[in-house]
Amino acid sequence: MKTWVENAWYVAGWDAEIDATPMARTICGVPMMFYRKLDRTVVAMRDACPHRMLPLSMGIKEGDSIRCKYHGLKLGPDGVAQEMPLKSDKVNTRVCAETFVVYERHRFIWVWIGEKAKADPTLIPDLWPCSEVSWTFDGGYYHVECDYRLMIDNLMDLTHETYVHSGSIGQPELMEAPLECEVEGDTVRLWRWMPGIDAPPFWRSALKKDGPVDRWQVCQFLLPSSVMIDVGVAPVDAGATLEDHDQGVRGMVIDCMTPEDEHNHHYFWGMARNFDIDDPGFTARFKTQQGGVFAEDKVILEAQQQAIAANPGLKLNAYSIDQGGVRARQIINRKMTAQGGNPE
Structure with a gap:
């Protein structure tokens, strides 16, 4: 049973991944091959x-x-077909392989899953920090052996950072700050504001100073399967607010989950930031640190998927911290139903 929305754009790869040499990757149950032509399309x-x-x-x-x-x-x-196996045979142009619509934007190669006639580039998720000239962006890729929706749940519930990422970005205040959630159309927005706290190691290093900070997390789910998380810290005397917080160090965690099949997905992760944008060494170190954080998520989610398979009589429960993921799943299910699917 399909678990994803069709007539939608999914990330097939990073711009640097796909080159002249053919690359194989299964997208939404379809084995695909990608390569660049001489004009680099x-x-x-x-x-x-x-x-x-x-x-x-x-x-x-x-x-x-x-x-x-x-x-x-x-x-x-x-x-x-341009040539038959026997070159003496007349070329039969009815022999052909299926092709797919692709578009390059925000450092990613996007492929359209669904009816070709409906492939509209304006429907590509607006990952604006990835293309903003005053920001810099880089990231990586993991193949994760779990349903892509479990990763969406994870990213829309950052209270897990306290325990899963205790050595980098987690801290007890994440469990204490109230959560607020809103749904507007096909977008879910979840936010948390943590005033006057100590910065965790990752953010203290980015800020380059000690002292109490205001910290924020604003998660945004975008159809069909992307999550952007506005994160950062600012010194308490900088005047940052939930609506205006460019006074300290601010990043946008970029997450795109592309289903491989019902139980595996391609996870494209990265961080766009508006500070130290001209320091490529810091970008490389930052990417390595972030990759370590997401590797911790990978371990947790793959174990969760195994536990789900081992306990077919049980269902996932949702508490107040899960409202972002629950709302995202509701939108996915609504879209699948509208397209004639059978959501779980």
């Missing part, structure tokens, strides 16, 4: 030769075309 094609179904990602690139490594069928970037 991206091709997305079903990763199965229409002849004997060998993965085309194993094939041989010839200019902008791909030749199957089994019998040599050559396909153009539009998926249409």
Whole structure:
């Protein structure tokens, strides 16, 4: 049973991941192959030769075309046959591989899942900090062996930081500050304001000074499966508020979860920030630290997925801290129902 919304854009890869060499990746249950043409635009094609179904990602690139490594069928970037296995045979242009609409934006390659005619680039989630010139952005990728919705639950409930990330960004005040949540259309927004507290190690290092700070977390779910989290700290005398908090160090955690299938997903994570943007060394160290934090989430969520499979008679329970994830799932379910799906 599908667990994702169709007629939507999903991240297929980072801009740096996809190059001239074909890359295989299964997206929403569909094995796909991606590569860049000579003009650097991206091709997305079903990763199965229409002849004997060998993965085309194993094939041989010839200019902008791909030749199957089994019998040599050559396909153009539009998926249409250009040469038959026997070169003396007339080319049958009805032989073709399925292709998919792709778009490059916000450092990501997006692929459209659903009806091609409905592929509208304006529907790509607005991850504005990734493209804002006064910010810098980088991140990484994990393959996570769990339902992508468990990661959304995790990101929309940051109280877990107190325990899962106690050595970096977690602190007891996360359990004490009240949460507020609102839904507007297909967007869920959850926020927490923590005034006059000690900064955790990660943020104290970013601020480059000691002393009490005001800390904030504003989580935003965007269809079909992205979460942006506005985070940071500012000295208490800087005058930061929930509505205006550029006075200290501010980052935007960028999370895009692309289903591989019902029990696995591709997790594209990163951090956009508006401080020390001209320090590439700090960007690299920052990325390494963030990767360590998200690796801790990966361990937890994969264990959770295993426990769900081992306890088929039990269901997940939701408490007040889960309201962000619950609202996000409600939106996903509503969209799936509207498209004729059967949400769990």
